[in-house]
Amino acid sequence: MSEPLHETHLVVNGVPHTVAVPARRLLSDCLRHDLGLTGTHVGCEHGVCGACTVLVDGRPMRSCLLFAVGMDGAEITTVEGCRSAGGGLGPVQQAFQDCHGLQCGFCTPGFVTTITAYLGEHPDPTEEQARQAIGGNLCRCTGYQNIVASVLRAAEILREPEGSGEPQGGAPVSSP
């Protein structure tokens, strides 16, 4: 039995797409399989690990807990959309490189989207707030210290005056 398909319009990283999906297609699978945007990673697929976090109309959500069909008309930002305007590393990605905020990298896309949204609303977090901001994302490699440092470093990069050039290497923010 073939399932009925639902025509669904999504704007992903600024690009409009029309997909025909079965109702049960998760947004995470739609992004990866229908649109080929494999930056969004699927870890637990029941809303615990945070790896699949994307921004829906600017707000972070678990893409494994959303049906693509229900997102009709939404603007989605994935990790691919978190790069800089020039196409290089975005501020959060740069901060992860600066601070060695990733090891295997599987969880990183969910962190990048989550932190991008968080810093948009909280440009100058304390370390404690940074830790809380990433509380919904699991990382099994790093022990989190360098990810917390990356949040603070990303905030620093975002505060740098416009046009101060491409991000520099920069020393990692000290971690406890």
Added chain:
Amino acid sequence: MKPAAFEYHRPATVAEALAVLAEVGHDGKVLAGGQSLVPLLNMRLAAPRHLVDVNWLAELDEVAVDHDAVRVGAIARHARVEHDPGAAEAVPLLRQAIEDIAHTTVRNRGTVVGSLVHADPAAELPAVLVLLGGSVELASAGNGPRRVAAADFFVGPLESALRPGELATAAVFPRPPAGSGGAWVELARRHGDYAVCGAGVLVRLDQGLRVASARAALISVGPVPVPVDLTDALGGQPHDAADWAAAGRLAAAAVDPDDDIHATAAYRRHLAGVLTARAARSAAAAAAAKLEASA
């Protein structure tokens, strides 16, 4: 895992939603935020044949604060209620409890009413609704709407008084009476996890800042939120020096938790006492601060 196939319905009005729900009956399930339902679907612990997506019903997207209560429509997200200054002023307990629900990412999509209907014994909002004596508004095709009091709404673990074909359209969280203060405390192994135990307490003080009445509602220590009247332990005592431990003992005696992989029954009972005492003290302090500010 992936959900089993289902038929997707996207009604444009509440009336249309009720018509679909009436037609599909037991085979249908309402999809609101989906932050509890979709994990169940993904793990195939649930496989309804019809999903009725109510996220498009703008008429249910409301947070209305009036003289008596905060009324939350069926698709108002946790995050919206959490950041609504009017709601926080009218019923401070709401924001306090919502801050303990999972993480921002989940609160951005999950709904207050959905959490009530899901009736998880570890969920915060059912206890808040019970503590405040609130209610849930239910609609169905062909019948008039009905309003079910919190005390009758939570029937068992993951079971509410909602009947097949019904849609919960709103929840009403009454303002606590003048002179009241509330507090929510819970203990979870990790921030954002389900609570091993949680306690909400509402304390009302008299003009002399003595406890006039006090009650608690506890989660994760029974099949539904457990209400406990604390007035016998605290009544007549000063707001800053009442016998909080006695209130805790009342709560610990009132609950009947089970052992599970997260905690023993004895530890949960212990927490019920400690957290109730802690919440009662904060609630009394909040009530006193409010009374002093308005004096």
